[in-house]
Structure formats: C-alpha cells, structure tokens
Amino acid sequence: MIEFEMPKPIGQQKYLLQTVAEEMMRPHSRYFDEHEHQIPWDYINFMHQAMRAVGAGSLAPREKKNGGEEGEAKKKDRPPIGYQSLAFMLETLSWGDVGMYLVTPGGGLGAAAVEATGTPQQKEKFLARFRTEKPTFGAMAMTEPQAGSDTSAIRTTAILDKATNEWVLNGEKIFVTAGHKSLCESDGFIVVWATIDPKAGRAGMRSFVVEAGTPGVQVTKLEHKMGIRVSDTASVVLQDARIPFENILGNPEVIVEKTVTKGFKGAMATFDATRPLVAATGVGVARATLELLKEMLAQQGVTIRYGLPRQKLTNVEREVIDMEVMLESAWLLVIKAVWMADNRKPNPLEASMSKVRAGDVVTRITQKAVEIMGPLGYTREFLLEKWFRDAKITDIYEGTGQINRLVVARNILGYRGSELR
Amino acid sequence: MYSFEPTDEQKMLVEAIQRYAEKDLRPAAHEADESNQFPPAVIEKGWELGLLQASIPEAYGGFGEHSAVTGVLAAEQMAWGDLAGTLAVLAPGLFALPIFLVGSEEQKTQYLPAVIEAEWKPYTAALLEPRFDFDLNDLKSTAKESKDSYVLNGGKVYVPFAADAKAMIVYARLNDATQGFIVPGGVEGLKIEGRQPLMGIKALPVYKVTLDNVRVPKANRLGGAEGHELSPIIDLARVAVAALAVGLSRAAFEYSRDYAKEREAFGVKIAQKQAIAFMLAEMATEIEAIRLLTWEAAWMLDTKKPEASKHAYLAHTGATDMAMMVTDRAVQILAGHGYIREHPVEMWMRSGRGVATFTGLAMV
Numbered sequence: 001m002i003e004f005e006m007p008k009p010i011g012q013q014k015y016l017l018q019t020v021a022e023e024m025m026r027p028h029s030r031y032f033d034e035h036e037h038q039i040p041w042d043y044i045n046f047m048h049q050a051m052r053a054v055g056a057g058s059l060a061p062r063e064k065k066n067g068g069e070e071g072e073a074k075k076k077d078r079p080p081i082g083y084q085s086l087a088f089m090l091e092t093l094s095w096g097d098v099g100m101y102l103v104t105p106g107g108g109l110g111a112a113a114v115e116a117t118g119t120p121q122q123k124e125k126f127l128a129r130f131r132t133e134k135p136t137f138g139a140m141a142m143t144e145p146q147a148g149s150d151t152s153a154i155r156t157t158a159i160l161d162k163a164t165n166e167w168v169l170n171g172e173k174i175f176v177t178a179g180h181k182s183l184c185e186s187d188g189f190i191v192v193w194a195t196i197d198p199k200a201g202r203a204g205m206r207s208f209v210v211e212a213g214t215p216g217v218q219v220t221k222l223e224h225k226m227g228i229r230v231s232d233t234a235s236v237v238l239q240d241a242r243i244p245f246e247n248i249l250g251n252p253e254v255i256v257e258k259t260v261t262k263g264f265k266g267a268m269a270t271f272d273a274t275r276p277l278v279a280a281t282g283v284g285v286a287r288a289t290l291e292l293l294k295e296m297l298a299q300q301g302v303t304i305r306y307g308l309p310r311q312k313l314t315n316v317e318r319e320v321i322d323m324e325v326m327l328e329s330a331w332l333l334v335i336k337a338v339w340m341a342d343n344r345k346p347n348p349l350e351a352s353m354s355k356v357r358a359g360d361v362v363t364r365i366t367q368k369a370v371e372i373m374g375p376l377g378y379t380r381e382f383l384l385e386k387w388f389r390d391a392k393i394t395d396i397y398e399g400t401g402q403i404n405r406l407v408v409a410r411n412i413l414g415y416r417g418s419e420l421r
Numbered sequence: 422m423y424s425f426e427p428t429d430e431q432k433m434l435v436e437a438i439q440r441y442a443e444k445d446l447r448p449a450a451h452e453a454d455e456s457n458q459f460p461p462a463v464i465e466k467g468w469e470l471g472l473l474q475a476s477i478p479e480a481y482g483g484f485g486e487h488s489a490v491t492g493v494l495a496a497e498q499m500a501w502g503d504l505a506g507t508l509a510v511l512a513p514g515l516f517a518l519p520i521f522l523v524g525s526e527e528q529k530t531q532y533l534p535a536v537i538e539a540e541w542k543p544y545t546a547a548l549l550e551p552r553f554d555f556d557l558n559d560l561k562s563t564a565k566e567s568k569d570s571y572v573l574n575g576g577k578v579y580v581p582f583a584a585d586a587k588a589m590i591v592y593a594r595l596n597d598a599t600q601g602f603i604v605p606g607g608v609e610g611l612k613i614e615g616r617q618p619l620m621g622i623k624a625l626p627v628y629k630v631t632l633d634n635v636r637v638p639k640a641n642r643l644g645g646a647e648g649h650e651l652s653p654i655i656d657l658a659r660v661a662v663a664a665l666a667v668g669l670s671r672a673a674f675e676y677s678r679d680y681a682k683e684r685e686a687f688g689v690k691i692a693q694k695q696a697i698a699f700m701l702a703e704m705a706t707e708i709e710a711i712r713l714l715t716w717e718a719a720w721m722l723d724t725k726k727p728e729a730s731k732h733a734y735l736a737h738t739g740a741t742d743m744a745m746m747v748t749d750r751a752v753q754i755l756a757g758h759g760y761i762r763e764h765p766v767e768m769w770m771r772s773g774r775g776v777a778t779f780t781g782l783a784m785v
Contacts, residue, residue, distance in 0.1 A: 002431075002490050003424045004717045005724075079422060306731045307655075310738070310777070311554040325739035329710035330731075332717060336709075339423050353706045402699075410697035412705045413682060420693050 004332075007081050010088050014196040016146045017089055020047070021096025029097045032230035033386050037222055040100055041184065041228060048105045048135035053318075083273065083338035087280040091331070094284025096421045100229035101281060103137075105186075106130050108178050109274060109398075110138030113191040113207060115271040117249045125246075126209055129187060137181040139172035141210075141236055151193065152202045156238065158248075160193040165245045167208060169194055169216075169238040172324070178217050179234030190236065191249065207249040216241035227389030268348075275351040275398055276337035279358035282394035283331045286362040289373050289387045290323050293369045296376065319368055326361040333357050352399070352407035359395030359404070366391040425716075431491055435498050437470055442502025453624035454768050459509050467499070467510035468541035476514075476785075482534030487521065489657060489719035490580035492785025493664035497712070500668030504622035504772045507665060511783050512581045514656045516544035518784045519590055519601055522653045525645030528603065532588070537718030543582035546590040546601075547630055553576045555688040557592070557599060557655060557781070562632060564593040564600060571602055571642060573596070573610075573635040579782060583628035584613045590643060591632065599651045601643035606632055610635040621771030627760035627782075652730050654784070656722055659737040663715040666740035666776040667708060673751035673769040674704045680755055680764075697754055711736070711743040719785075739779040 024043050032040055057062075093101040107114070107130050114126050129136045133225065147153035156171025171193060173179075182188035189211045197204035210217055221235035235322035246252055294304065297316065304320050313321070333354040340347035366388040377384045395401045410420050427435065445463050445646025453459045472495050517536045520528050536544055542655040550561055562575025573593050581772040583589065590601045604611060614629035624781035643649050678701050681692035691697045748770040752759035761767045 001428050002426065002716055002720060003422055004720050005422055007422050079424075081422075084423060209697050262684060307558070307734050309554055312553035312556055321735070321738055322742075323736050324741075325714065328717070328735060329714045329739060332713035333706075333710055335423055336425050336713060339425060350709075353709055356702070356706050357710055405699045405702040406695070407694075408706060409692075412678060412701060413692050413698065415693070420698055421693075 006088075007084065010081065013085060014088050014092055016145050017092040018095075020050070021092055025093070025096030025100050029100070029383060029386065030371035032100065033227075034380075036224060036229040037232065038230075039181075043100055044103060044105050044135050044174065050130060051106060061239050065224050075094075082343040083276070083341040084335065086277055087334055087338045089320045090183065090277050091280040091284040091287070094281035094287045095190040095221075096284075098281050098387075098394070099230040101284075102177055102228060102231035103181065105135035105137055106300070107136075107138035107188075108182075109140035109270075110182065110189060110191045110209075112274050113139075113140055113270050114249065116209065116273055119316060120252055121208070122246070122249060126189060129189075133184060136186040137178050139176050139178045139182040139190045139234075141176045141179065141190045142193045143175040144172060145174055149400055151205065154193055154195060154205065155198070156192065156194040157198060158192075158196050158206060159209055160196070160245070161242070164242070166242045167245065167248065169208065169210065169239050169241040169243065172220075173238070175223070175397075177236045178232060178334065179236050180222060180232040183217065183219055183234075183236070187212045192236075192238065200368055208243060209247040209249065210238070210241060211247075214241050214243060226392060227386065228393050247349070251349050271399060272346075272348050272351045273341055275355040275404070276334050276341070278394060279330070279334045281338075282362035283334060285367045285387050285391045285394065286323075286330070287386060288357075289362075289366050289369045289391075290320070290327055291341070292382070292384060293323075293372065294320065296373060296382075301402075316372060316373075319372060321367065323365050326365060330354070330357045330361040349408060349411040352404040352411070355399060356401055356405045356408060359401040362391040363395050380412040423534045425713075427494060431494055434470075434472075434475070434491065435494050438472075438495055438498040439501075441467060441470060442499055446499065446502025446506045449625075450506065450753070450768070451762075451765065453503070453505060455762075457623050459506050459624040460627075463506060464509045465541050467506065468513075472499075472511070473514045473517060474537050477517065477533060477537055478782035481521065481529050482537035488596075489660055489722040489785060490716065492657070493660055493715050493719045496661055496664040496783070496785050497668035497671070497715075500665040502668075503624075503663060504669050504769075505622040507668075508581065508622060508625045508783055510541070511661075511785075513541065513544040514784045515546035515589060515782075516590055518657065519546070519643060519654045520603075522657070523644050525602075527640070528643070528645070532603070532607040532728065538754055542587055543585045544588055545580055545582050545586045546592070546781065547577035547583070548592045549577065549579040549778075551576060551629075551783075558651070560592060560594040560599050562591070562593040564595040564602060566595070566639075567636075570636045570638055573602060573604070573632040573637065575632050576633070577630040578617060579627045579778075580630045581625055581627050581782065583630050584616070584626070591635075593632075595648070597713075598648070600648050601654070602637050603641040603643065604635060604637055608635055608637070619775075621768065621775050622779075623775075655735040655780070656718075656730050657784050658780050659733040660715055660719045661783040662776060662779050663711065663718070663733075663736040663740035664785065665779070665783060666744040666773070667712045667715060667773055669769055669776075670704075670708050670711075670744050670747035673748045673766055673773070674701070676764075676766055676769075677701070677704075677751035677754040677759075680758075691754075700750050700754060704750055707743050707746060711739045714739050725766040737780065744776040778781075 125332045158169050160169045161168050181189050189209050192208045192210050195204040196206055218238045219234045220237050223233040228351050304317050337347050337350040369384050370388045449463050474483045475485035476487045513536050518743045520521050520532050565572045586606045588605045591604045592601050610633040612631040681697050715736045718732040721732050751766040752770050
C-alpha cells in the first residue's frame with residue numbers, strides 16, 4: 001500500500017538530531033566558515049559519543065549482531081529502514097550545516113565502500129575502529145588531477161609484490177573529503193581506487209584500504225573552497241606505499257583476476273547507495289534556506305498565500321511556492337531511492353534521479369533566496385549566502401549533475417556505456 | 422512507514438485501465454481530436470471499468486470505498502491513453518463525487534444511485550468563469566437566498582457536456598463563500614450559449630453557460646441547509662488534474678524516447694547524442710518527481726493530514742510546469758515531425774498547456 005508516513009524510530013531520531021543541528025552546528029556555522037581548516041572538535045567529540053551510545057559506527061546500515069531473541073523476532077516483522085533512517089539523519093544534519101556534517105566522525109564514504117564491497121572479514125577488520133574511544137574518520141580517494149567523472153582514466157597503480165605479498169601503490173589523489181582527518185587526525189583509512197593493469201581500463205580498477213600511518217602516504221595539500229570550508233578536502237600522494245595483500249576490497253583470490261570487472265562495478269554499486277544520501281544532504285540545505293527565507297519574509301510582513309491562482313500571487317509568493325514544489329518532490333525522490341535500497345530493489349535509476357533533482361533544486365533554491373532577499377541575502381550577517389556557496393558542491397560531488405543525467409539516460413534508454421557516451 | 426507499492430487491487434485496476442488506454446483510447450485519440458468528438462462507445466467502455474462506481478459505497482449504488490490514491494493511479498493511467506477521452510469518461514464524477522464528499526444524506530440517496538447504476542450519462546459541473554485571474558474562492562457568479570429557493574446568476578465556461586447534461590453542480594458565491602448548487606438540466610434561465618473551441622482536448626465538448634435568474638429549491642444547496650466546505654472538492658480536483666498531467670506527460674515522454682531510439686542522424690540514433698539523452702533524462706526525472714508529489718498529496722487526503730490541502734495545491738502547481746516542460750520537449754525531440762499532426766506529440770503539447778486551467782474539469 002502506498003504510504004508516506006515517517007517511521008516512528010526515525011521520528012525520534014530526527015527530533016534528537018534537530019536539537020544537535022540547532023545547538024551544536026548552527027551557532028558555529030559562521031565561525032568555521034570564516035576560519036577555514038580549523039576543526040570543530042566540540043561537535044566531533046559530541047557526535048562520536050552520541051553515536052557510540054546508540055551503537056552506530058559508520059554511515060552504512062549494518063545487521064545488528066547482538067540483538068536478543070525477541071529483538072530478532074521483532075526485526076523480521078518490521079520492514080528494513082536503515083537507509084531511510086540515514087537519509088533523514090543526513091538531511092537533518094545538513095539542515096544544521098552541510099560542511100560540519102561532512103566532519104561527522106565515522107567512516108564516511110570510505111566505510112560505505114567497505115560495507116558495499118568488502119568481505120565479512122574486511123568489514124570486521126576495518127570498521128571496528130569507528131566504535132572505539134577516539135573519534136575516527138574514513139574517506140574515499142577516487143578523483144585524480146586528470147580523472148574526475150571519467151574514473152577509467154585513473155592512473156594510480158597497484159602492483160603486487162609477490163616476494164612480500166604486498167600491494168605497492170603509486171599515484172596522486174585529489175579532492176579527498178576528510179582525507180586529512182582520516183590519515184593525520186585519527187587512525188582511520190582511505191579507500192584508494194587504483195588500477196592493477198593500466199591497459200585494462202575499467203576492468204583493471206580495484207579499491208584498496210590504505211590505513212593511517214602507512215609509510216609513503218602523505219597529505220600534500222588542503223584545498224581552499226567556495227563553501228563547506230569546515231570540511232577538509234585533501235590531496236594525497238602515494239609513493240611506493242605498501243599495504244597488505246588482504247587490503248584489496250572484495251575476496252582477494254577472486255578479485256585479482258584481471259578479466260573481472262567486479263572492481264569497477266563495486267564502485268558503481270557504492271554509488272547506488274550513496275547518491276541518494278548525498279542528495280539528502282542537498283535537500284537539507286535547501287530546506288534550511290527555504291525556512292529561513294520564509295522567516296525573514298514574514299518579519300518583513302510577507303506571508304505566502306497558498307491556494308490562489310498564480311495570476312493573483314506576487315512574484316515572491318510564486319518563487320517560494322515553486323521552491324516548495326521543488327524541495328518536496330526532490331525529497332520524495334530521495335525517499336523512494338533509499339526505500340528501494342532498504343528493500344533490496346535495484347535502484348541505479350532512482351538513485352541518480354534523486355541526485356539530479358536534489359542538485360538542481362538546492363542550487364536553484366539557494367540562488368533564488370539570495371536574490372529575493374537582496375541586500376539581506378548577500379551579506380555575511382546571515383547564512384543565506386553561505387548556504388548558496390555550500391549548496392553548489394552537492395551538484396558536483398558523488399557524480400556531477402551531468403554524470404547522473406547520463407546514468408538516468410542510459411537506464412531509461414536501455415543503453416550501455418558504449419552506446420551513450 | 423513509507424511504501425511505493427500499490428495494493429494488489431490497485432495494480433489490477435491500473436492494468437485493466439492500461440489495456441483500455443492502449444487498445445481503445447489511444448487508437449481513437451487522433452480522429453477524435455480532428456473531428457471534435459469522442460466515440461460514445463469508447464466512453465461507455467471506459468465507464469464500464471467502474472472507476473467511479475468503485476469509489477462509492479454500496480449504500481449509494483456503488484461497490485467500493487473512495488480513495489484518492491487509487492484515483493490518482495487510475496487517472497494517470499487513463500490519461501496516458503488520451504486526455505480528452507479520460508475527461509469524458511470521468512465527467513459524471515464531477516457531479517457525483519462532490520455529492521458523495523459533502524452532500525447531505527438526502528442528496529446522496531436521491532442522486533448517487535441514478536448516476537452510478539446506469540450506463541454513462543452526461544452529468545457535469547460548472548466552476549470556471551471567463552476571467553484571466555479566475556479564482557475559485559472569489560467567484561463572480563452569485564447565489565441569492567429568497568424565500569424558498571436560491572437564485573443563481575452569472576457566466577460559466579468550460580462546462581463539459583452542458584448541452585445534454587441531466588444535471589450539473591453550479592458553483593456560485595453565497596455570502597462570500599463558494600457553494601455548490603444542484604441544477605437539473607433544462608431549468609428555466611439556464612442558457613447553453615454554445616460549444617467552446619479550445620486549443621486542446623478538442624474531443625471533449627465544453628460549453629459556455631449563462632445563469633439568468635436560475636431558481637433552485639433550497640434543498641438543492643450542496644450539503645443541505647448548512648452548505649458545505651469547498652476544500653474537500655477542490656483538493657480532489659487538484660490531485661486529479663496533477664495525476665492526469667503525469668499520465669499525459671508520460672505518454673509524451675515515452676513516445677519521444679522511442680522515436681529518439683529509432684531516428685538516425687550523423688550515423689547514430691539521436692538518443693545516443695547527449696543533447697537528446699539529457700532532455701529525456703530530465704523529462705523522466707521531472708515526471709517521477711511530480712508523480713510522487715501527487716501520490717503524497719493523495720495519501721494525505723486519504724489519511725486526513727492537516728497539510729493535505731496545501732500539498733494538493735503544490736502537486737497541481739508542480740504538474741502545471743512539468744506537463745508543459747515535458748510535452749514541449751517531446752515535440753522538440755521529434756522536431757519538424759513533432760509539429761505535424763500525424764504524430765500525437767503536438768496534441769499532447771496542446772493538452773499540456775491546459776493543465777494550469779483544467780482545475781474543475783476532473784475529480785477522482
């Protein structure tokens with residue numbers, strides 16, 4: 001039966017997170033925007049303790065291991081809501097501050113990759129650290145200076161040294177979100193995408209867990225960005241970095257076979273799970289913006305009249321009503337995509353649709369809000385201008401709006417990559 | 422909980438409508454548009470699917486329960502076949518559903534079985550007025566209370582099947598509120614001014630109607646002596662039009678998608694060009710976004726959520742832009758061929774522009 005009721009456990013979680021967003025994030029948004037690369041330890045430590053208390057360690061939903069008999073029985077009756085719960089969590093935290101959300105401890109996209117493609121042993125080995133005393137971070141290292149959306153152009157190599165049974169990694173990664181926190185501020189790891197056969201293109205692509213403290217791994221640069229300035233965006237150089245054979249994600253014995261394209265497919269499968277979540281962060285920024293816009297307009301005596309013909313509305317009312325349509329429909333696309341993920345329905349189309357829509361919507365809403373509020377929108381005294389700068393990244397990372405259009409197009413047309421480039 | 426899975430009953434209904442839309446509505450659509458007339462046999466066949474009948478409980482001659490969610494699923498699927506034909510099939514609902522929703526017990530018993538139990542007959546409603554800023558909360562048609570009756574005056578437009586209507590609901594302003602009145606066909610002062618020529622939905626006969634001191638008994642005020650709320654009617658009219666827009670747009674999207682996979686230029690199918698492929702991707706995304714918005718609004722109406730009216734309004738607003746965007750692009754993808762009436766996309770584009778105006782022409 002078609003339903004749109006927020007599940008009860010999510011409602012309770014949302015209430016708590018809304019408080020976190022209001023108390024721990026918003027009051028510090030401006031400070032960390034103006035002091036790039038300072039680390040909001042208060043928020044990080046608070047979130048780490050809070051997440052430990054509820055047993056959450058990483059971004060990806062996990063099967064509970066220690067559920068009692070009763071708990072297990074109950075769980076079977078209830079439909080799974082892990083990804084839905086995450087989408088609400090990310091939306092709410094991004095409503096608080098999307099940059100600060102990115103420095104939430106836990107595995108981030110690195111852990112998501114391990115969850116999506118790792119073996120049970122690998123999950124145990126690499127993810128346990130996120131549940132320890134100290135806040136720990138994880139990151140995904142895919143982009144290179146010459147390879148953005150075109151991941152098949154990745155040049156970082158991983159060569160197996162048979163004498164020591166180690167992978168030797170060489171190359172440069174850029175735009176690694178939380179790369180510095182993962183490698184320098186905690187005992188975390190980054191998931192590095194590299195080729196085991198440069199001639200094989202995508203078929204040679206594999207992912208490797210590179211842990212903090214690995215010799216030959218160096219953070220060489222922190223980017224200065226338009227927005228999300230509290231989040232560190234790192235360049236990482238790998239110079240003869242040696243990692244154990246088992247750190248290749250997936251079953252090492254199988255995945256080393258060069259004919260298998262499982263490695264690349266693993267990355268794409270990760271995207272099916274993470275794209276709606278990144279879309280959710282965009283929706284969070286858009287909601288924050290629309291709420292503040294309506295509040296500021298109300299202070300100036302403008303309230304929005306719903307139900308009128310468009311011909312009778314003021315231009316500002318039309319803009320706001322259009323924003324509501326955009327925001328709500330984008331959010332519903334996110335919910336549908338994560339609902340499919342929870343129910344194990346293949347969702348590459350819906351995942352990319354949600355990302356396309358959310359990227360468009362948050363860009364448009366934040367731009368329009370600054371325009372509508374005029375001198376009050378452009379000033380750094382309010383957060384509208386910051387959200388405008390923050391928002392743009394959600395239409396770029398985890399697949400640009402254009403790459404996601406390509407994914408949507410291939411899906412609706414039934415084309416392979418070679419048929420629609 | 423969230424769920425995007427229709428019930429088994431809803432799936433069966435949608436499949437039945439799908440067959441009808443594909444086998445009956447779609448093949449008749451072009452000729453109907455050219456000749457300004459929909460074949461009565463096709464309308465009757467659509468009526469026999471029992472959409473309205475299944476929305477009304479047994480006590481009033483139907484065999485089901487009203488559900489806005491079921492309504493929008495059905496409306497979308499039927500409009501995919503043809504919009505004018507769908508509006509014709511649904512027309513008796515313009516009369517029956519407001520009575521069911523807000524009518525008095527006497528009105529329900531008196532009118533509903535007559536509509537529901539028979540073959541399709543022209544029942545209708547008169548809401549729109551000829552003004553650019555037509556506002557259903559601020560009608561210029563008036564109802565004045567006299568000793569034992571209400572006296573209606575004003576001008577109405579876009580009244581489907583008005584010339585032959587057995588009865589219609591006429592909306593008019595009474596003491597600053599919009600109220601419905603049950604007006605039998607052929608009463609004194611009810612003047613059918615003639616059929617209106619429209620840009621689209623040409624196969625649906627719509628009329629200009631003048632009310633010149635039309636007298637109806639007090640018992641004919643919708644809801645009885647106390648009258649009625651307007652929003653239950655308008656909310657369902659809005660989600661209905663939104664759902665019709667989604668179905669119409671999906672038809673245009675699918676047609677242009679299939680065309681783009683066949684048509685060659687520069688040695689490849691045009692769908693293999695990003696310029697075309699991205700248009701299609703955006704059309705598909707937009708349709709899905711507004712479909713979900715419509716579903717949510719319908720679900721809110723069924724579950725009586727306080728924000729339901731606002732969401733019905735948002736769904737209709739979103740559908741207005743979506744339908745225009747999608748149908749326009751469908752024509753653009755077929756380009757010169759899209760402009761030729763042999764392909765249906767230009768007809769869908771003409772229909773698409775009407776979504777903003779059509780509130781009150783359908784209910785679910």
